[in-house]
Amino acid sequence: MQPLTERERYKEIDVLRGIALLGILLVNMLVFHSPYIYIDPFSWYQLPKDQQTSQIIDIWFQGSFYPLFAMLFGFGLALQADRMKDQFIRFGIKRMGVLLVLGILHVLLLWAGDILITYAASGFILLFLLRLSKMWLITLGTLFYFIPNAAILLLLYGIEKLDPSSSAIYTSIQGLEESIEAYGSGSFIEIFFQRLADWNYMNQNGFFLLWMLFSILPLMMFGAFAAKASIVNWVRTKRVTAFVIGVLFFAMGTWIKWIPYLSEGTNFTGTLQTTIGGPIQAIGYALLLLVLLVNTVHLFLWRPFERAGRMSLTIYLLMSLLATTFFYSYGLGFYGKVDVLTGTWIGIGLYALCVIFAELWLTYFKQGPMEKLWRYFTYPRTNR
Numbered sequence: 001m002q003p004l005t006e007r008e009r010y011k012e013i014d015v016l017r018g019i020a021l022l023g024i025l026l027v028n029m030l031v032f033h034s035p036y037i038y039i040d041p042f043s044w045y046q047l048p049k050d051q052q053t054s055q056i057i058d059i060w061f062q063g064s065f066y067p068l069f070a071m072l073f074g075f076g077l078a079l080q081a082d083r084m085k086d087q088f089i090r091f092g093i094k095r096m097g098v099l100l101v102l103g104i105l106h107v108l109l110l111w112a113g114d115i116l117i118t119y120a121a122s123g124f125i126l127l128f129l130l131r132l133s134k135m136w137l138i139t140l141g142t143l144f145y146f147i148p149n150a151a152i153l154l155l156l157y158g159i160e161k162l163d164p165s166s167s168a169i170y171t172s173i174q175g176l177e178e179s180i181e182a183y184g185s186g187s188f189i190e191i192f193f194q195r196l197a198d199w200n201y202m203n204q205n206g207f208f209l210l211w212m213l214f215s216i217l218p219l220m221m222f223g224a225f226a227a228k229a230s231i232v233n234w235v236r237t238k239r240v241t242a243f244v245i246g247v248l249f250f251a252m253g254t255w256i257k258w259i260p261y262l263s264e265g266t267n268f269t270g271t272l273q274t275t276i277g278g279p280i281q282a283i284g285y286a287l288l289l290l291v292l293l294v295n296t297v298h299l300f301l302w303r304p305f306e307r308a309g310r311m312s313l314t315i316y317l318l319m320s321l322l323a324t325t326f327f328y329s330y331g332l333g334f335y336g337k338v339d340v341l342t343g344t345w346i347g348i349g350l351y352a353l354c355v356i357f358a359e360l361w362l363t364y365f366k367q368g369p370m371e372k373l374w375r376y377f378t379y380p381r382t383n384r
Helices: 011-033 048-060 065-109 116-127 134-162 173-185 188-202 204-228 231-237 239-262 267-296 300-310 312-327 340-364 369-378
Strands: none
Touching: 011 048, 011 065, 011 267, 011 300, 011 312, 011 340, 048 239, 048 340, 065 116, 065 188, 065 204, 065 267, 065 312, 065 369, 116 204, 134 204, 134 267, 173 188, 204 267, 231 239, 231 267, 239 267, 267 300, 300 312, 300 340, 312 340, 312 369
């Protein structure tokens, strides 16, 4: 019942977590600095640099790095289950409970685009699936993911064929204006209620949260499979095979993510891009990065990502704190005042601040502050 020591950790996995956090932030910046959730991203932007930057984020980051992070979450849970054996279920329930509370507080106090609530809900279920063999995990995970998502895609495709006018992605002018007014110049209370409205809009009165559960849980199962299959050691011994498989997944996922730009950005092609192309590209990213990391993880090049990945919960919440303070009216008030390219560079700058904080913190402490809090409420008193 002890956390992993630094020597026991897979540094490659920590680096992947750190890279995934950067990718997630670059995507989330679109929502941090503008009412992105209320627009059609394929037709809204008019300036060439906004169109180009949005397309780069959409193809290379959107829908790819949150699946990678979810897989890494499942990977970590599977390692803990293997170490703790019969003690794990009780430990895991407490751990997911604390994560759920943190997710709720994240929504109430910082940002509507929280993922921790979904992670906690998915994690509760995964706790009881980790006793399955690695083959059952990958088989059931694939079925759980592709059957409901394929059904949704077929439904969208059928609707668009019957009624072509329904293919356009809805732009809510009212939501857009209310967001700019609240986040750009509103009080903290006005921002609070706008944040709740945004969360409700993004989750479609709870339906999207349920859909995300069926999307995130299988991704975590893929990560648990990777842990049980000793993926890092497999890549070390089968680098050429891992590289070839990684290239195939990456190429297939990237091609699917290009589809809205090769044909037309509709509800169907946008959903296909995110739900199918994104996770496939994420697996490609993971394998190709692992091939690179197994021999070079000791290099200083990867240290910033490794430090961020070691305290990923802290960094995830810190990114929200920094971004909302930078853009919302109770901070510097830049909401709605920057273009997509500027917002992306600001995101890179905020991530750099997070990395500096992680480096300084881990110089003096073994865990990040939120990881320490998480540990305090989940480990037995004698192991805190």
